[in-house]
Amino acid sequence: MEIQAQLGFCGGNSGDPIFTEDFGSGTTDGPALPAGTTTYNFTTGTPADGDYTISSTTNYYDWLSIQDHTPGDSNGKSFIVNASFTAGEFYQRQVTGLCENTTYEFSSWLINLQRSGSCEGNSIPVNVRFQIWDETDTNMLAQGDTGSITAIGTIEWKQYALVFKTEPGQTSVILKMRNNSNGGCGNDLAIDDILFRSCGDNVTVATPANEARLTVCEDQGGVSRTLTATPDSSVFNSHVYQWQQSTDQQIWTDIPGENSASLNTSAVTATTYFRTKIAEDIVNVNNDLCNVVSDVFEITVLPIPAAPVSNGVVTICEGELGTLSVNTQNLYSINWYDAATGGNLVLSDNRNLETGIAGTYYAEANSTEIECASTTRTAVTLTVNPLPQIPDDLSTFLCEDSSTTLDAEVENVTYRWSTGETTQLIDVTEPGDYDVIITNTNGCSATRNFTVEQIDLPQIDKIVSDGPSIVVSTSNNGNFEYSLDGISFQPSPVFDAVAGGFYTIYVQNNTDCGVVTQDFYHLVIQKFFTPNGDNVNDTFEPDGLEVFNTVTISIFDRYGKLLKFANTNSTSWDGTFQGERLPNDDYWYLITADSVQFKGHFSLKR
Incomplete structure (x- = not known):
């Protein structure tokens, strides 16, 4: 984890590195620092108090085992110091190639190698002082202390920095590092990625309309803008400019004569980038070790998109939805219209148009950033074929134990019945629901349904x-x-x-x-008879017995007394017993006709 602890970082815009020291890489310790760089002893083994090594490992004593700080290093090395028992300077070197009268930022990354709880909890913290001296080693330009960096037991490289300014005529400085703490148990550290770079103002570039960038379409012709550089004066007291332009932001070319805070660009017909170099002194503005650069103002010129490519006409059946589609480069969106020019917008920003309405639709490619459309539109046609014309659904009946014929009633088509048959007519022997899918020559289908109800014979x-x-x-x-x-x-x-x-x-x-x-x-048997002598219904006489060969008839009162017994030749009764007229009452009969018996009762009413 990298944590910045500011002693004095550049408050503005830092330039490109002009000096770096990452101590190399490899699995072999060393090489030793140049003579005069340190008073400590170099070792290729475990460093004792007052020793140092240049190594890709820190696996000494019970120290933290860490990798160096330099990003992307393989077996990267760092400067590993086991502090001397006596506080004092342990590193110095001269940095040359600087510019006079220029502000710089020095920075370095440090880490305490002791584990938390080392030295029975009394580990001596790391405390380093950075100093920048002039090239005569008599005038200190800046200094700052890290303060106590205690052992916390986790790998946390920290960056520290100093900002200083070279004096007129001065092109080199001396960097010194001093150990503020005495050695002993603790005060063991690693240093990596020492860096010097110029420090200047943050500089923004914008147009009078406060545009920070500009995007235009190729068909707008050449465009130009007035650009103004605005430094924040966080570092520089005065400002000298040199405007530059580029087509790739890699190679920058000075624009002759453009040395003020503003630039009137030439007419731009292709994507171009603009920036300005800034320094406090005209001597330094064209020396990249001495200047800083502004934000980049980009004028992007978008090419007119080519018309999209159709994926082909689409044919569907009535009632369905068809998907029209086109292809174009990924950086373009597609808008659909109902006319080759002008017309109405049907759908925006979609390569697929889903519709069920027949017709020709027109796809236009456009930039996703601004209005920059293809000069022509691509026609894509949707054809909607009609469904077969079929009669209404039919309900019919089926006689029990018989069959009935179902007729699709459409010709010159193909058929697929729910029974699996493929003819126009089918015979069915079971009640139920049947359907047939009818497909015409365009491949469009419709379904006709039949309901067959069974008619049962009476029982x-x-x-x-x-x-x-x-x-x-x-x-x-x-x-x-x-x-x-x-x-x-x-x-x-x-x-x-x-x-x-x-x-x-x-x-x-x-x-x-x-x-x-x-x-x-x-057999017709009266429900009552009236033997009252009016010659109407005077006798009890069943009708229909004449079809039988042998008939007997017995009549009983309610107590079961036999009142009348007769045979085929005499099947009537006059309501008397032994010459006496019987009273009004219910009477019972038993008729045996051949082998069939009839039983019941009737009423006698006078």
Whole structure:
């Protein structure tokens, strides 16, 4: 973890490094620093108090085992110091090639190599003083102390810096590092990435409209702007300028004669970058070791996009959605219109247009930054084919134990029935829902549905005589019709005023799904008779017994007393017993006709 602790960093804009020391890389310790750089002893092994080494490892004693600070180093080395028992200077070197009357920033990265809790908790902290002296070593230009860097047990390189200014005529300085603490248990450190670079103002560049950059379209022709450099005067007391331009921000070219705070650019037809170099002294402005540069003002000229490339016409069926699409470079967006020029915007910023409306649509490529559109639009057509014209869904019926034919009723198409069949007509023998997918020559499909309901044959449950009426009951329901002759049918299951005798009963569904029959002997027995001598209903006499060969009839009172017994030749009763007229009451009968018996009761009313 890198933590900055400011002793005095450049408050403005730092220039490019003009001196660096990262102590190299490799697995072999050394080489030793040049003579006069330090009074400490160089060692290729474990450094004792007052020793130093240049190494890619710090795995000594119980120190932290760390990598150097330089980013990207492989086996990078650092300057490793085991402090002397006596405080004092442990490093100095001369830095040359500086510019006179110029502000610089010196910086270096340090770390305490002791682990937390070392020396029984009494580890001596690291405390280093940085000093910058003039080249005569008699005039100190700046100094600053790191303060106590205690052992915290984690790898935290910290950067420290000093800002100083060279004097007129001065082109080199002497860097010194002093150990403010005595050695012993602790005060063991590593140093890496010593750096010198110029320090100047932060300088912004903008137009009178306060634009910090400009983007234009190629079809706007050459554009120009007035650029103004504004230093923050955080470092420089005076300002000298040299404007530059570049096409790649790598190679910069001075613009002759442009040495003021403002620049009127030439007409720009291709992307161009502008900046200015700044120094306090005209002698230094063209020396990159002595100046700083402003922010970059970019005039970006966007090329007119080529018209997008169609991915082809799209054909869909009525009721579907089709996706029209085009390709273009990734840096462009696509807008869709309903006309080749002008027209209405249909969809913006999408390479795909989804619609179900037939027609030709037009795709235009455009910049994502500004309005900079292709000069032509690409036509993409959507064709919508009609669906097959099919009749309405159909409900039909199926007679029990039979089949019915379903007809798609559309010709010159293909068929796919839910049964798996592929013909126009199919026969089905089961009730239920059926459908057929009908596809025309355009490949468009529609579905016709059929509901088939089974019509069951009537099931005769029973047939009874109710006086002169015949009543038919069925065990299932339906739109049934009833007949006694198989010709004339009625919707009622009751036949009224039917003479006694043998009949065939016919029952059918009104959908002509077949007839069921059952033979029935209709015996008409009065519910009462009135033997009062008016010759109307004076006797109890069942109607219909004449069809039988042998008939017996027995009549009983409510107590079971036999009142009348007769045979085929005498099947009536006049309401007397042994010549005596019997009173009004209910009486019972038992009729045996061949092998069939009929039982019931009737009333005698006088």
